[in-house]
Amino acid sequence: MSTVIEDIVARKIFNSRGEETLEVDVVTTAGFGRASAPSGASRGKAEVLPYPKGGVNQAITKVEELIAPELIGMNAEEQEQIDFLLHKIDGTKDFRNIGGNTAYAISLATADAASSSYGIPLFQQLAGYLTSELPYPLGNVLGGGKHARGKTPDIQEFLVLPVKADSFSEAAKANVLVHQKVGVFLKKSDVTFTGGKGDEGAWAPRIKNEDALEIMMKACEEVSEETEVECRAGLDMAASTLWRPREKRYVYVRDGVKRNSGEQVDFVSQVIKDYNLIYVEDPFHEEDFESFAELTKKIKKCLICGDDLFVTNKERLTRGIEVDAGNAIIIKTNQVGTLTDAWETTKIARKARYVSVMSHRSGETPNAHIAHLAVAFHCPIIKTGIIPGERIAKINELIRIEETLGERTKMSTITL
Numbered sequence: 001m002s003t004v005i006e007d008i009v010a011r012k013i014f015n016s017r018g019e020e021t022l023e024v025d026v027v028t029t030a031g032f033g034r035a036s037a038p039s040g041a042s043r044g045k046a047e048v049l050p051y052p053k054g055g056v057n058q059a060i061t062k063v064e065e066l067i068a069p070e071l072i073g074m075n076a077e078e079q080e081q082i083d084f085l086l087h088k089i090d091g092t093k094d095f096r097n098i099g100g101n102t103a104y105a106i107s108l109a110t111a112d113a114a115s116s117s118y119g120i121p122l123f124q125q126l127a128g129y130l131t132s133e134l135p136y137p138l139g140n141v142l143g144g145g146k147h148a149r150g151k152t153p154d155i156q157e158f159l160v161l162p163v164k165a166d167s168f169s170e171a172a173k174a175n176v177l178v179h180q181k182v183g184v185f186l187k188k189s190d191v192t193f194t195g196g197k198g199d200e201g202a203w204a205p206r207i208k209n210e211d212a213l214e215i216m217m218k219a220c221e222e223v224s225e226e227t228e229v230e231c232r233a234g235l236d237m238a239a240s241t242l243w244r245p246r247e248k249r250y251v252y253v254r255d256g257v258k259r260n261s262g263e264q265v266d267f268v269s270q271v272i273k274d275y276n277l278i279y280v281e282d283p284f285h286e287e288d289f290e291s292f293a294e295l296t297k298k299i300k301k302c303l304i305c306g307d308d309l310f311v312t313n314k315e316r317l318t319r320g321i322e323v324d325a326g327n328a329i330i331i332k333t334n335q336v337g338t339l340t341d342a343w344e345t346t347k348i349a350r351k352a353r354y355v356s357v358m359s360h361r362s363g364e365t366p367n368a369h370i371a372h373l374a375v376a377f378h379c380p381i382i383k384t385g386i387i388p389g390e391r392i393a394k395i396n397e398l399i400r401i402e403e404t405l406g407e408r409t410k411m412s413t414i415t416l
Helices: 056-073 077-088 101-116 122-127 168-189 209-227 261-275 289-298 316-322 339-351 369-376 389-408
Strands: 004-013 020-028 032-036 136-143 157-163 230-234 249-253 256-260 279-283 305-306 326-332 355-359 381-383
Touching: 004 056, 004 101, 020 056, 020 101, 032 101, 056 077, 056 101, 056 249, 077 101, 077 136, 077 339, 101 122, 101 339, 122 339, 136 168, 136 209, 136 230, 157 168, 157 209, 157 279, 168 209, 168 230, 168 389, 209 230, 256 261, 261 279, 261 289, 289 305, 305 355, 316 339, 326 339, 339 355, 355 369, 369 381, 369 389
Parallel strands: 136 381, 230 279, 279 305, 305 326, 326 355, 355 381
Antiparallel strands: 004 020, 020 032, 136 157, 157 230, 249 256
16 A cells, blocks of 8 residues: 555754754655644643653654654554544643654654655645635734844734735735835834844834834735735734733833733724724733633624634634634644644634634744645635745745646635
8 A cells, every 4th residue: 555654754953943843754655744843932821742851852762762663554644543643652631742743743744645645735635636725825024022032013923914815826925015015114214224024034123013003004005006905914912922910911011001901902902993904813811711702792804813822722712612702713733733633623613613724833944734734724814924935935835736726726715
């Protein structure tokens, strides 16, 4: 059988921040798969643990001594069985024994090997030939928080989402144009701006939140007029990094402001209305389901998305659905470990009409797999940055997928 696993190799490589991470090769009778694990700077407390004690080196040992002997001889096409075995080998709920990144890299490399064995794209291996919808690209244009240094904005990401584009290529081009325009506007507003960027390739200027929003709005409006692709602004507030539990306040150091939970709800509501935002991610800290629900009730026609709140975990998502906390969810597979875990969470989200957003992480590798996962998991949006190389790799892969699908291609529907 062409998909029988014959060998598994693990090695240490580096991500976009120069941090050590894990890469795994899976070799089958007729194919080869390779996947590497990304890393987040602002991680949710409920995420699985990325590595066992001893870090990447210990993860490699676990692959060689525990995992490879169990998986060699299995069928790479049997994704659910492979992922179930990874849970069984680990024996914990948070992958503390082998590491969530270890499970992720093996799970994804196995799927990659299966698709290689059959000579078909990964998205078709996972979802079948009839899959034909492409996501809209959500791009990080300007930011601060944990993704940058110095006197950058308190808000972590100022984003752009092109809506109602006729093609993915057209949407991706609009994002690039917004990024370029914002760079020009920043230079005009501050002659000392040297073009500095944060972890995800977003501009990282010395600027306050409100000024950043004004520049984003101007750029979105101009590109919308030039391209006839409606571009709307969004935010990732990463509010868990602003929350001070002892003070019970969100502390905006750059703006010199502190807000309690009620004031934060009012603040975010007003920002959404003032700037016609289409997307707001993590506007409250990771345990504040109540404020998420309150904002979702107050605001219409805007995606209120949970990342740290849900961490791609189906139990936490179910809890959120019960109280109407948000209407969108970030999908980061390495937050839960395996493709099967992430897929189950995505299915629950779709059933509850939550918009799934397949997402990169701030410490990325050049792998383009999440482009395929976005298509296979039927995610209407992919959050993968705009530039540089490790971000554009995902965008370019979706352009290739669009070409592969040809006339069957259609853009996803974003339900607000």
